[in-house]
Amino acid sequence: MSNAPRRALIVIDVQNEYVTGDLPIEYPPVETSLANIGRAMDAANAAGVPIVMVQQMGAATDPIFAQGSHGGELHPVVAGRAYDHLVKKDLPSAFTGTDLKQWLADHDIDTLTIVGYMTHNCDASTIYEAAHAGLHVEFLVDATGSPSYENDAGYASAEDIHRVFSVVFHSRFAAVVGTDKWIDAVKAGTPVPRGSIYASNQAARARARAAAAA
Known part of the structure; x- marks a missing residue:
């Protein structure tokens, strides 16, 4: 398909610390998200969708993600794929201080699929920066x-x-x-549509009106 997304799967910080x-990670249950991350990676590899692994690295004295610590290592679900x-x-952000932007350009990527942790922190930062750069972004809510x-x-x-972050993402980002x-x-080579701020607000207002009238 000529309009098929040129995807890359961005696997963010799937590390033992979480x-x-x-x-x-508490919600969704980490066992659920880990299984779905593995499934997404398998589907990407089967379809020829490139995968970028992202790893958070702290200082050796940091309480989490310390250099050389077990917590900072990639979890076996992703390290083994x-x-x-x-x-x-x-x-x-996976973009800040890294070569990700150049790597995506070199590989003619126009769509990022985000999995991994945490929804509101590294995922959100990466999503916002990608959207502002003109990339289409997909967020796998159960991964x-x-x-x-x-x-x-x-x-x-x-x-x-x-x-809340998932609802906000879908409204614009x-x-x-x-x-x-x-x-x-991925199998069909089709994009996943997102919502809009206006449509999201209109739906919420309609819900409120219906509740008031009940």
């Missing part, structure tokens, strides 16, 4: 995830964080889709 370490390029970073947070601003559950539907789109 699974058996001190920053566990083939990928085409490795990006190591020390900031949230990503968040932990819960509490700080001076308040408390947010992992489910709330993941859900990324097409949010499940792994099954994404695999179907």
Whole structure:
């Protein structure tokens, strides 16, 4: 198909720290997202979609992702599968201080599919930067995830964080889709459509009107 997306699967920070370490992913359950990340990688490799592995690296004294630590290592689900390029970073976006932008240009990529962790941090930073660069972005909602947070601003559950960021992504920045539907789109060579700010707001307002009238 002449209009088929030229995809790359971006596997962000699937490291032991999020699974058996001190920053566990809570929602969706990490076992679910890990299985879907593996399925997405298998589908990409079968379809000839290049895979970029992204790895967060901290200082040796950092409490998480420390250089040389078990927590900082790639999880076996991704380390044991083939990928085409490795990006190591020390900031949230996979673009900042790395060769990712040039690698994508060299490989004529126009669509990024994001899996991995965390939805609201490294995934979000990468999605925003990619969207601003004119790339189409896909976010696999069941192959990503968040932990819960509490700080001076308040408390947010992992489910709330993941859900709200996913809704915002789909309104403008990324097409949010499940792994099954994404695999179907890869096999068909078709894009995954995203929503819009206006349509998202109109749907929410219609819901509110319906609730008020009930």
